[in-house]
Amino acid sequence: GCLAPAMAEVLTFPDADMEAPGRDAWETYGTPLSIEKVRQAHSGQWALRVQTDNKETMGGGFEGVSRTLGEFQQGDRVRVTFWLRPLAGREVWIGMGRTSFEQIWRPFDTDWMQVVCDFRARADGTYSIWITQQGAANDFLLDDFRVERIPRLALGQAPIGQRVAIGDSTGRVWLCRETGALCGIENLATGEIVAPLGERQPLFSLSVIDEERQTETIGFDQATLQQFTAAPDGSRATLSYAVRGLPIRLTLQVARSAPGEIAFSAEVENRSDRALLEVTYPLVYSVRPAADPKALTLVHPYLCGQIQRDALRSAGCDSVYPGRAVMGWFDLYGEKGGLSLSTRDTTRTGTRLTALPAAGDTFDMSLSQEVRIRPNTTWKGPRHVLLIHAGDWHVAADRYREWARQWLGAPDVPRWIQDADGWVLMGVQNGVPFWRIPDIYRSAEWMGVDYLHVQGQAVDNMWFDAEGKRHGHAITFLYPSPRFGTPEQLRQAVRDIHSRGGHVMFYFLYERWTPSHSVSDDLGTAPRSTIPPEYPIPGLDFYEKNALVERP
The missing domain is CATH 3.30.750 (Transcription Regulator spoIIAA)
Known part of the structure; x- marks a missing residue:
């Protein structure tokens, strides 16, 4: 099946090309040494040059420039694209959020580079971008900004006759045989519908980069389902997709595993001249394993681990394992049961764990493999497991521990x-x-x-x-x-x-x-x-x- 692509809304961003006189559109952040227009542009005539001296900085050693991006609602996806040229041989820090850095990017290069910042609004409010040094004097050029609101995909309803269930007596997911979309999640152990039945949701996304180092997210709406096969007993399904406009093919295997577990495995065949940088599967959108939204609790492995009660009021989780995430799993649960996503990757490739508040008092969850799939190569990804369970987060922790000990053995603790x-x-x-x-x-x-x-x-x-x-x-x-x-x-x-x-x-x-x-x-x-x-x-x-x- 073929889905209509979602069109981004380009937002007003005065002096995006830096060609307007002066720098009134840009606010000073901290006490930078100078902010001025210079004739060292990426395109046109002018760029904005920011020089800092690491004196009288904001907390954490920050100073540079900032801009208000606008008003956004919880779950809005915002993309800020611009060109950056570091002149001092140091990282430039970019933060986006309401009153503080809710997400950070730290690009580094020695020439003009395109920076793409995809950001999710985690609550209603006014959002800003800060572009700054961090702890050391810096010098960089900025040019050619573009700010877009990326609409949430509206994939329509899957008729009952197009829905195929994969799972067991504990829980199951529903897939649309026409489009390959996810179209519902049921927790049969608790009698709850965790994601709306029949409502199509994206199942994966990709990120690619070209020779000009421009990155692009390939959303689910840019892929066409070419083949769908499913076992009659609901134990497994195979879905093959082709990316429109690029010779890239992705095959997903969806299979029930241990009780309540649905395993997702991916294979990407890249016959294009572009490298892939990220493969996200599964996307599990618009989930709420609770009757009362305030009963949602998110448990995730950032730093020493966090338990976030009334999770819709939290910043959620967006972290990489191995890295600031100390384990490869998280869990979202309510009054009776919950959902967990975990990676079963034994190669220690970077896996991004994401669980963010979304529209309608729900959460969007996903696992992403941060990889480099070169042109004319095929990549086989690890299993990612969706666990549907009764009870609280301890169920997910026990399952992950059981798998980890099979892989690594019990730790030899002195x-x-x-x-x-x-x-x-x-x-x-x-x-x-x-x-x-x-x-x-x-x-x-x-x-x-x-x-x-x-x-x-x-x-x-x-x-x-x-x-x-x-x-x-x-x-x-x-x-x-x-x-x-x-x-x-x-x-x-x-x-x-x-x-x-x-x-x-x-x-x-x-x-x-x-x-x-x-x-x-x-x-x-x-x-x-x-x-x-x-x-x-x-x-x-x-x-x-x-x-x-x-x-x-």
Whole structure:
């Protein structure tokens, strides 16, 4: 079946091409050094140049420019596209939200690059965009903005005769045999309809990039279902789609697995001259496993994990595993039962977990594989599992743990960690020299704790000066910061703690190791020249071979 594509609404954005006199359309964020129009345009004659000096910054080391985007409602999808040219060899931070950065992008290049920011409004309100330094002086050009509201797909109703159920006595999903859309979810264990029966919803999306480094989202409405087969007993179905205008084919296998589990597997055959950067499956839209919307609770693995009650009033979840998400699952549940999405990927490819408030007191949920599928190659994706269950989030956690232990085995946790009552956290960046670390440990020891958690010891992205003013920097490096002592002093501090029967752990933010290291002389609390030659900073090619890239 063929669906009509959704047309984006281009929104008014004064001085989008930077050709108007002056810079009145742009607001100052913090205290940048200068904001001016210059004849270094991406197109036309003028671009906006933003220079910052990292002085008197906003909290977190931010300063630059900002703009109001407009009024949006919960669930609205907004796309901001523009051209950026970093001149200082550092990341530029882009934040979008209401009063703070609800989503962040950190593009980096050395020439003009197109930036595409897709954003979901998580509540009604006025939204803005901030384009800024982060913790270090920066210099960049901006040009050719475009702001669009992407309408929610309206795919119509699937007649009863076109609906095919896959599942078991616990729960099932309904698929439209004419279009390949999802058209309903039932929790048979609780007697609830979780997603409206018959209402077609998209099942997948793709993201591609061309030779000009322009990215494009290929929505479900840009694909045509070519083949649909289903087992008579409702155990499995195979759906094959072709992308209109590009020789790209996607095949989805949908099959019941363990009780209440529906597994989705994808294969993408890319015969185009463009690379794919993201494959999202399944999309599970307009779900509400609760009679009372206020009863919805979202449990997701951001950082140490979060339980968000009255979830429709929360920011939801939009995080990558491995990364800020510490596990590959989340769960949304109500009074009787819920829904969980989990990845069963054993390659540790970046998986984006998304559960966001949507229109009509519902949630949109999805899993995305952040991959690079080169031209004329075929990619087989991992299983993604939709679990329909009675009870609360513990059901989903138990299922994920059971699978993870089959894959990885039970963790071999040292006895001292099993017996630990906790740890004492200390931040070297607060001005504690390395030789004082054992003194902090003795304070922990006095409280009956034998575990010291140390952070900020490296050439770091955040520190306080003699006047107590906070400084920030966009990158960090593993080498001990000379601001706080020598490597030998740090080694001796660890020896002293070990001699007392104690334990010490050092904390490092993986995301602070970026390509900026390869081109910047300023590494935060120390210049590049202080790093001994036997600890070389990797070149840009290191990241091409080793990086786990978020939002490629």
